[in-house]
Amino acid sequence: MNDSRPLNILQEVFGYGAFRGAQAEIIDHVTGGGDALVLMPTGGGKSLCYQVPAIARHRGKQGVTVVVSPLIALMHDQVGALEEAGVHAAFLNSTLDTEQYLFVERELMSGRLVMLYAAPERVTNPRFLAQLDSLHERGLLSLFAIDEAHCVSQWGHDFRSEYLALSLLHERYADVPRIALTATADDSTRADIIQRLKLEEARVFISSFDRPNIRYAIVEKDEPRKQLLRFIRDEHEDEAGVVYCQSRKKVEETAQWLSSEGIRALPYHAGLDGAVRQKHQDRFLREDGIVMVATIAFGMGIDKPDVRFVAHLDLPKNIEAYYQETGRAGRDGGPSDAWMTYGLADVVNQRRMIDESPAEEDFKQVQRGKLDALLALAEATDCRRVRLLGYFGEASSACGNCDNCLNPPATWDATDAARKLLSCIYRFHQHGGRRFGAGHLIDVLRGKSTEKVAQYDHQALSTFGVGADRSEQQWRAVLRQLIALGHVVAEGEYHTLALTDSARAVLKGGVEVRLREANEKPKRGSGGKSSRERGTRTSSKAAVEAMDLDTGAQQRFEALKSWRGEVAKEHGLPAYVIFQNVTLAEMARQHPQSLDDLAGISGVGAKKLEAYGRELLRVLEAV
Template sequence: MPTSEARAETSAVTTPEPTPAREVLRRVWGYDDFRGDQAAIVEEILAGRDALVLMPTGGGKSLCYQVPSLVRAGTGIVISPLIALMADQVDALSALGVRAGFLNSTQLPHERAATEQALLAGELDLLYLAPERLRVAETQRLLDQARIALFAIDEAHCVSQWGHDFRPDYLRLSMLHERWPDVPRIALTATATDATRREIATRLDLTGARQFVADFDRPNIQYRIVPKNSPQQQLLAFLRTEHPGESGIVYCLSRASVERTAAFLEKQGIPALPYHAGLDRQVRSDNQARFLREDGLVMVATIAFGMGIDKPDVRFVAHLDLPKSVEGYYQETGRAGRDGLPSTAWLAYGLADVVQHRKMIETSEGDAAHRRNLGRHLDAMLALCETVTCRREQLLAYFGQPGSGACGNCDTCLEPPQTWDGTIPAQKLLSTIVRLDRRGQRYGAGHLVDILLGRATDRVTSLGHTDLTTFGIGTELDERGWRGVVRQLLATGLVGVEGDYGTLGLTEASGAVLRGEREVPLRTEPEPRRSRAKASGRSRSASGATAELSGPQAELFERLRAWRAATAKEQGVPAYVVFHDATLRAVAAQAPTTTGELGTISGIGAAKLERYGPGLLATIAGENRPDDSSR
């Protein structure tokens, strides 16, 4: 992924020892030093050795191959599945003064020929290729003629057949080492368990490579999971009270849900765009471009959208349906807050989600081992949803990272849930299933709840279910409470889903509960409430980035954003390609008056200083005052 991840921290204590890599980092990106494992990874590649890197979105993976590509002789070849984003990635690098290009199916023949000639002439620092392009013999012969600095395999988790985003062409990438054995390789991903990491190493022939596993924590993201109850209205309240006018992504499971939700938000006055694989390719491309280039848009999408999206100011990621795995959830929520500013990962989760996912697994293609693997993924996701402990701690533990105690920035930390002994209600529900089963009948959750609440509906009466001994024995709970019981029993495997209609049945674990040999602790279902931000009185600016700036500084920051928007529009690039919010905040806080002072600010390299310095200084001096229409 490109340059929005490429942020480095400046040491206030010691001056880093100058090296070719640090000189490039300072000159091109405007950062004084690497952070975390970046320096060690860069040195590994510069020494000609391979590396496997696990680093969260926003952690700076791109620097780990971009810097060595500029230091080593030759061109860095980046293997990426993100064809639709390659042009933006190249634009972002070009703005830094990096000679970058790409080869993919979107190019015209003369454009492809020009890029190939530049490669052979040694005029490219980085070249992006899709894995499908690399398997073409013509491309392999082209690379044989070029001087290659390194191979970077981005989104390396795509090689995992048990993962959440498998791409068959990634299986062929072991050929890199076979055909070009002296070229160092670096494989990078933001989401991988220990098992997936081992699979990546095996399939890419990287078992001997040094492995780097960064801290997976994204402390600026607040994780929240709420019971689903009129999800569109819940989403609307969340957006209006916590993120008005801010950019974000809403994920839905189906294309139809994407269309409905985008239309609903538009009707409510919130600018929203749909994105799913069923849309015309040009529509998808146009919507993606608008999301990248405009402020305040909400993208409503299936998981087909998002990988490689280099938009640093995504303030929220919302899920209206349950993700299939923790890996998918982590990767999708990681698209929020890449600039390090406060952001929200919000998920509405309900009984129907559990039933639907269990049914999808039961009817999925593949053998029993494949279904068991899907089940394990879902079980882990459900455990995260139903936990009464810190969500962040459980999320990090899933990726093998020990927690450091409650984070204080997730819903279970901010409002610890209560638990209660649900053994007797569980026995009542299971007993109802047993009695229906004796009659050769299976029903869904709604019908079971009607029986337990003693509702003599037409269906319950016509089926003779008022005669069941469990009819009306569950009035200690209301419908919401019973649906919570069913959801949690499904999540913990005490109830199973059967058949095409999602009917409920017993599991192997049910017997211990019925016999009184197993207790069933359950979460208390919270009362529906208004958005947390409204209740606490928290407010945000439209940019979400001015909280620590004084009045005049905040006003300057908004002028700088307006200048940036006008500049980006004129150049036809996303605003973040010009500068990130974090850089503009630093400019607003320091208000430099000379080019020399401007050049000391983190994130302003030599190329951007020369290209944008006069405009920044003029804006600071009050000479540039674009009207609001340019924002």
């Protein structure tokens, strides 16, 4: 097993017959000693882009690959998967005791390790750098792989200052190749990665950002927790998912409420005790059907392949964050959902957080532009996927698999309504120089005689009651969309409303305003018909059905899953690290009768065949 050719390694170690997309070109370039920046969507096979070169270069006597990874969970799972596949790998992090730590250091310095995973702050630690210096002098430092490379960019959605020090890897070990990888980066973030990591000479590989197995849906908020519950029950009952909330309090309240409604939900945020966070994360990774309710503290580096949905109860900061978070669904390629509720308060709160942050004005301006792009996606009446891919510079056509494609939203000529609303804000200022929030504005438009209306004599305004023909929810939808279009801003602690320069053209009648019709009472969490009513399937159960398993194959598949669960528990690993569902389904369908038959199934490498082959044949024979 010393063949260093990449395709042979792919087949022998990982059990796959061919590379996907740009993998072969990237791997050849890096194996040959070239630097690379790789942009590839979650689930696209980024890990193989450094793991195969690491194995090839180690077999070529070029030493260890150091993988810079920001999260402990990713280190544990990837090292476990590599060791299962017969590749000697280890990690250095705070979970190791002194004896374990020293053992890993000995393996590193001996040159026996193929890959070592470590956090950026450890990689740039003086003690560790001294060890790298020694390896380098002996010709045993093979490759640096910098995962989640967008963390180095101040323009990115997950900036981490410790990544900035990684530029020293080029300065200190100029002859050691580096590969930086990320699933999300717009033009400014890409430029930042290249500049800050000194990758000016690197080849840039950009794969398609499309995740065709993910269905995108964004619905108006109307009792969002109940909408979420309907969505889970209608589309993903007893399936794994992640629900993102903005605050820790909302995370805990939502998890508790879902649990009270019979959903197996767990909270996760940075304020929880570390042992509790680890316990909840382990359950999510190792058990079926857990819903993790979390802040953005959860998710990066989570390799669980069968997450069937990602839901947002609050608006993310920008499209990169949205794409990164939704990309945690369907890593196995099975049908999955990205679902989000969205309302006026989301727009106001995100703008306020930008405006009140201590950042420099140029940074704030960039963040406002990124938020505007996300709002445009949320308010879009055309294909969500076209908008999403267009943000990353990728042209596409209508996907037929997002809410707007499946249920095209009605639009209406809102020019007159927009002028009434803008005029009312203008009249407030003219009447007394004061600003007011959304609630009072809508009361005046609808002609409601409240104490506040009487206090400020706003029943005397010419706009009082001009919008009585529309409901409060309809006016909120109009205001939300006018804010998203940039004609109105909400400012200050009380979110009071003011007109922007662009509002003048609308008020003068020089601009037509077409808006989405407000959805008065969404009947389903998905904002329309359920997947069952549409005649489509989104669940993992349906994904298994789509694998074309007859009754006998289905029984074999369930037997294999049960066996896999026992092995995973014994090894202390998530089940998918042993074998993924798609591999088990292929075994169930083909019903191999010999080790040679098993060896031909995708996902069965040489080490796993040796370790589990006879046991797998026994399980299959017993059904």
